[in-house]
Amino acid sequence: MRTLPVGDRALLVELESGADAEALHAELLRRRAAGSLPPVREIVPAARTVLLDGLDDQAGLAALLPGWEVAPPRADTGAVVEIPVRYDGPDLAEVASAWGVSPEAAVRIHRAVEFRVAFCGFAPGFGYLTGLPERYGVPRRATPRTSVPAGSVALAGPYTGVYPRSSPGGWQLVGSTDAVLWDPDREPAALLAPGTRVRFVPRGGA
Template identity: 65%
Template sequence: MTGSRFLDVRPAGRHALLVELPDAERTGAFHAELLRRRAAGTLPPVEEIVPGARTVLLDGVPDPEKLARQLTDWDVPSGVADDGDVVEIPVRYDGPDLADVAELWGLGAQQAAARHRSYTYRVAFCGFAPGFGYLTGLPAELHVPRRDTPRTRVPAGALALAGPYTAVYPRSTPGGWQLIGTMPDPTPLWDLSRDGAALLTPGTRVRFVPADSTP
């Protein structure tokens, strides 16, 4: 089932569809459109909507072929509207890789910190570990590579960059991202006792704000 000029819709099981898109921006826009139509009651029955880097999985679809035909007729905006819930995350820009990232950006460390927290980010998708949200919103000229040698341990609450993404590690784990800051007293990013275990869910907007003693 081939879609329109930017949608490729494929079966992914008896009651599931996988929608492939050309880039993260289109994926975010398509995911936002799905949520908008679900809230308005105009989306056909879908139990699960799971975004990825360039895909959206629709699961629990009673009639996948019918929905696929409808999806390929959609006129989806190329970008995501500047709306949705905002989560503010206090951070200190004191990570061990901040100086290296600042050098790549052609800035001093404090300038790099100010530049990073000047943007509003959006959770594109979640993965890697429970509560780990991949945040988009960093301009292309500020994308940085992963570390040549991953760390065997990245502490929980570490603010990190890799490629186009920003993230906060919800728990201690190995990782190869560039560490530029920390959450000094982090609100749990993943808490099974909370109504909605993940603090950061796809579509949520995120702002990083100064914590005490942040440069």
């Protein structure tokens, strides 16, 4: 763990891995809920970092963090969101081949996982979901698509994600959903927030 000051009131915490960043984020939320975290306005996780913004005592928290015992987030904590999916993506067969299974088996594998939103980025409402075993990681496409439809369920590296709007993208598309990932007129606007547990459930008999 390494801490870096950002301006006068923020702290960037660099971790060894994405799992470490998820664990620290969960610990920070737990301590804030328990009232044992020094005042902080925002906690923003990323792939291997966590940013704490709006601190009253930047140096004090930087000195405390290395001494914390941080355990992996408990599987049964956090809100649960179910996303109905039809596994009709154009890359499903390719992903199944990379996994060494049939497309039907690939669907069963993906659907059996309870995912967790590690962090958000790329576009408003886009969550990077972890939970697939490491052996099921797949590379991004060699040539990104110029337009990926909104609602596309996709895989890249260790992550699963859902495109909240039509945009270019290089992830492997395995399915689609009608769920609205981002709605500025909704509170909160994002369906998925860091720490949220996510399950993919059948849609339309898929």
